[in-house]
Amino acid sequence: MRADARKNYDRLLAVGREVVTEHGAEASLRDVARKADVGLGTLYRHFPTREALLEALLRTNVDELTTQAADRETSSTPEDALTSWLRDSVALTHEYRGVAALLTAAMDDPESALNASCVALHDAGTRALERAHTAGIARTDIDGTDLFALIAALAWLYDQPSLAPRADHLVGVISGAVLTGQAGSGVSQGRPRARR
Amino acid sequence: MRADARKNYDRLLAVGREVVTEHGAEASLRDVARKADVGLGTLYRHFPTREALLEALLRTNVDELTTQAADRETSSTPEDALTSWLRDSVALTHEYRGVAALLTAAMDDPESALNASCVALHDAGTRALERAHTAGIARTDIDGTDLFALIAALAWLYDQPSLAPRADHLVGVISGAVLTGQAGSGVSQGRPRARR
DNA sequence: ACCTGAACACCGTTCAAGT
DNA sequence: ACCTGAACACCGTTCAAGT
Numbered sequence A, B: 001m002r003a004d005a006r007k008n009y010d011r012l013l014a015v016g017r018e019v020v021t022e023h024g025a026e027a028s029l030r031d032v033a034r035k036a037d038v039g040l041g042t043l044y045r046h047f048p049t050r051e052a053l054l055e056a057l058l059r060t061n062v063d064e065l066t067t068q069a070a071d072r073e074t075s076s077t078p079e080d081a082l083t084s085w086l087r088d089s090v091a092l093t094h095e096y097r098g099v100a101a102l103l104t105a106a107m108d109d110p111e112s113a114l115n116a117s118c119v120a121l122h123d124a125g126t127r128a129l130e131r132a133h134t135a136g137i138a139r140t141d142i143d144g145t146d147l148f149a150l151i152a153a154l155a156w157l158y159d160q161p162s163l164a165p166r167a168d169h170l171v172g173v174i175s176g177a178v179l180t181g182q183a184g185s186g187v188s189q190g191r192p193r194a195r196r
Numbered sequence C, D: 001a002c003c004t005g006a007a008c009a010c011c012g013t014t015c016a017a018g019t
Helices: A004-023 A029-035 A039-048 A050-074 A078-093 A099-108 A115-136 A145-158 A164-178 A181-189 B001-025 B029-035 B040-046 B048-073 B078-093 B099-110 B115-134 B145-160 B164-178 B181-189
Strands: none
Touching: A004 A029, A004 A050, A004 A164, A029 A039, A029 A050, A029 A181, A050 A078, A050 A099, A050 A115, A050 A181, A050 B040, A078 A099, A078 A115, A078 A145, A078 A164, A099 A115, A099 A164, A115 A145, A145 A164, A145 B145, A145 B164, A164 B001, A164 B164, B001 B040, B029 B040, B029 B048, B048 B078, B048 B115, B048 B145, B078 B099, B078 B145, B078 B164, B099 B115, B099 B145, B115 B145, B145 B164
16 A cells, blocks of 8 residues: 555544544544545545445454453353353444444445454354353343344444433343343342443 | 415325335435425425424324223233333334334433323333332333333334344343243243234 | 545525515 | 425535546
């Protein structure tokens, strides 16, 4: 990549992060180009789609999460591995407003720049869930896609100002619904375990 | 209301229903006016905000639901009343794509034309939940707003093409998480009760 | 190779001018 | 009273012209 191109790319990424943090995943791309002092065509050259830009902004987060999940496959109990994955995924997904819908849409679409991130997330969750299944601590009528749907739904709740205050609590409620067995009514009835 | 105004109002409502059904709550209002053969200003005169139009489209549904919920306060068991409210609310909220976000936003905003519908929904749910609480069949760390958040999140799932296939199942999972006590692991572990 | 910005086809919202 | 559509300020996306 040529030096001037590199500079533009980096600036677009930095400005993109600011703008998306402030206005969410649906932020104006024109605004990004403007604030980066770059022609609109230059933005489209580096990031042909909105997904491409958001993928670049999320990649490090997704990578961190998947390596952490891999570590926990050996270092944590099945229960901790699963609940950690759940909480980390929710945290990642509400990094920017609107990410939940974006990732969810990218799941179906192999052409989307975000598809790989989706699959990585989905698969890490599936592995944590299956480990929990064989340990007998998670309900067996839930699969990896259900789990993905639940974290997406929770992430969406964080984006809604009127509901966000209850979102932390509901993460606990839903964790409890996924876990089962010895956890029993302790998990489903008591206060949500204050982890984090 | 003058006869010509009435005609325009009715046409806008009918066309609005079609367009919103097809394109969701974020549908182009310009498109509605165009297809209704009405000036853009006429649309804004009858429906000063997007919420006003959607409120008109949803009012009958909300009214039906709240009267049904009131009926069930005496005619149904606390459990049936609660699960029925939950399923009916989800059904209503995914009447059109994007309604969940709209209702959720209107919750906070007393100025929104949808605020009354929100409150009606919220309150009907709260009553069903409190009845379940006194009957000892619902977890007590969940309040009416939590319940509202859960149905909004589920409604949102129905709007996501990649997750919609699992949404029915997850309604069952979450119903089970809200209910507690004698239902115990039967609800939380078994297949979701195939109601509907 | 890479950058630029005008051009095109859309929005939502307002409001002067008409009947 | 009510209706109309031009006007304004925004979008996303493409692409001919420049360096």
